[in-house]
Amino acid sequence: EPEVTQTPSHQVTQMGQEVILRCVPISNHLYFYWYRQILGQKVEFLVSFYNNEISEKSEIFDDQFSVERPDGSNFTLKIRSTKLEDSAMYFCASSVRENTGELFFGEGSRLTVL
Amino acid sequence: KNEVEQSPQNLTAQEGEFITINCSYSVGISALHWLQQHPGGGIVSLFMLSSGKKKHGRLIATINIQEKHSSLHITASHPRDSAVYICAVRLYGQNFVFGPGTRLSVLP
Numbered sequence: 001e002p003e004v005t006q007t008p009s010h011q012v013t014q015m016g017q018e019v020i021l022r023c024v025p026i027s028n029h030l031y032f033y034w035y036r037q038i039l040g041q042k043v044e045f046l047v048s049f050y051n052n053e054i055s056e057k058s059e060i061f062d063d064q065f066s067v068e069r070p071d072g073s074n075f076t077l078k079i080r081s082t083k084l085e086d087s088a089m090y091f092c093a094s095s096v097r098e099n100t101g102e103l104f105f106g107e108g109s110r111l112t113v114l
Numbered sequence: 115k116n117e118v119e120q121s122p123q124n125l126t127a128q129e130g131e132f133i134t135i136n137c138s139y140s141v142g143i144s145a146l147h148w149l150q151q152h153p154g155g156g157i158v159s160l161f162m163l164s165s166g167k168k169k170h171g172r173l174i175a176t177i178n179i180q181e182k183h184s185s186l187h188i189t190a191s192h193p194r195d196s197a198v199y200i201c202a203v204r205l206y207g208q209n210f211v212f213g214p215g216t217r218l219s220v221l222p
Binding site (some may be wrong): 002033035037042043044045048055056089091093101102103104105107108110 | 147149154155156157158159162200202207209210211212213214216
């Protein structure tokens with residue numbers, strides 16, 4: 001069964017360092033998403049991506065964050081100059097259609113900023 | 115501001131019991147998703163609804179668009195159903211708002 005894969009599963013970094021989280025969405029999906037879940041809190045929407053550009057982003061997704069699809073398969077989330085409060089689980093998801101498409105989630109990447 | 119509320123926050127049931135988890139939201143949406151988050155953190159999509167009712171195995175999800183309310187039912191609950199169940203609404207566009215989750219424990 002096709003699945004969304006994320007790497008790394010866990011990353012520990014020092015405050016101020018840049019981090020890149022990688023995702024491989026399901027191959028025929030067109031819409032890609034990043035979500036964040038701080039420990040013990042709700043899942044939060046960060047950004048959606050379609051046709052090689054950001055289609056929507058939340059207030060959380062400030063200039064510190066960026067996304068790109070550098071090739072036909074990978075979808076990356078870059079966090080520049082990480083802060084302690086960026087420590088969270090980051091989930092990638094994809095769907096084949098927009099408003100009626102089921103979401104398929106990756107297993108998540110846990111980021112710990114020290 | 116759209117809020118998504120779930121009840122109950124925590125639920126403990128005995129194996130075999132019928133379980134209902136409720137979700138309410140405050141603005142118009144294009145779809146509602148029920149998600150299951152495993153103890154390890156992974157998230158699985160259970161249902162996507164824009165109207166009516168859907169059934170998959172022992173799980174049933176309903177939505178009432180006029181009342182801005184959805185329910186997730188689990189029949190003949192089993193310890194492997196123990197997880198956090200999350201209601202997430204898709205606003206018009208790509209943005210999602212997630213509920214706080216309902217932590218379910220099913221005891222053998």
